[in-house]
Amino acid sequence: MVQSEPALSAPSEATILETRDLRARYGEIEAVRGVDLTVPRGAIVALLGANGSGKTSTLRAITGTIKTTGTVAFAGKTLHHRCPEDAAQLGIAHVPEGRGTLSSLTVWENLMLGAYIERSGARVRQRCERVAAYFPWISDRKHQPAGTLSGGEQQMLAIARALMLEPQLLLLDEPSLGLGPKIVHDIFALLRTINERDGISILVAEQNATVALAVAHHAYVLETGRVAVSGLSADLVQNDQVRRSYLGY
Template sequence: MSLLSVRGLVAGYGVGEVLHGIDLDVADAGTTALLGANGAGKTTALRAITGMVKRRGSVTFDGTDISGISPHAAARLGIAHVPQGRGTFVQLSVQDNLRVGALRRSDRNAVRTDLDRCFELFPILAERSRSHAGTLSGGEQQMLAISRALMTRPRLMLLDEPSLGLAPAITRRLFALLPQLRAEWGIAVLIVEQNAALALAQADQAVVLESGRVVVSGPAAQVAGNDDVRRAYLGT
């Protein structure tokens, strides 16, 4: 069953329309990759799902219609959005950034355990736990942004280009985490990624956007084998 189901999603800024009616699904504890060239509308799609931009169409989360929902309400329902370009609180320590993620939770013991799990996932965050987030490297800030999202205990994580500006080795490590998020945390992921090969290798479903329209979608392996996708995004 789909945890997230998007149908005929139209969205834009001001009077201009950027998405012209897209469909996509994320399975419960599954991973869907959202691919497309710069300006195709990938970030806008994530924003439209959580109500950050004006939209029309239907968005269903766990069987509930959330088409008119606010970003805060989406977060409360368990949708964590890790925006493009990170978004950590640079003036706060690493530790406090993670605590902010858990602010709405009352299960104190579980919060403590989750904090330890984040530090296990990213040991560098434990080492730097008292440092200002602003002093972390780009890759470390990305790890912190993901960890902060994890601390909200989401059911669905929207990841917008997590590899942006990261060294290949760090990117590979981040991507290796996706199966762990599914298996150990039970989190479904909708991931926007320029590195299509990497994203397709981890995802079970994939959707390719061009100028605000879906041009290819289906099981990730099938999308990876599509000739147009291979030429345009995989260079093979």
């Protein structure tokens, strides 16, 4: 049976990503239950929610890492038969939960992996230099195995590797996980710089609502796979329900 696809808004230059009635399940568990979200081009959007609320599954559904129904449109075009390689080709870079850096490879080798779809070696090296400029320590430690970096450095390396794609949209899954407040602050400040300087749109899943709302322009709060609240970050910070449930004051 052919299911009709949920209607999207008219394609717009102003929207980089739009999902409509996005759903995903693991066997009996429906992890994503009809999520509609919009990432305006050039914006930082936070995807908030408690552990198990469906943040990771939503990001995986967008890139086609898990089987889904519903509609995903990127830069005004509906993505049919999504898979992670196609998403990368289109310019969607995904920094997965747990970072996904390869510990036995060196810092530089990890970085080069991020540009796997670029054929020209010269262009890859050029890109490496440009991306490494965001992370001054990388050049000094390029020969070090990635597994010997601190957690914060590994997260930075994962972001650097994603930037090697020269993405239009960067998806990040809980960049703060397991890291101390100082490095979390640095990472979010860096995301803002990347967003402002390179115009890369960002969708960041995060349990740490305080830090994410401070940097994101818009936010969605997930509860058991559904959007419970959404809006401008500045408004959500004032929202009593969001404050009580997610900001703890």
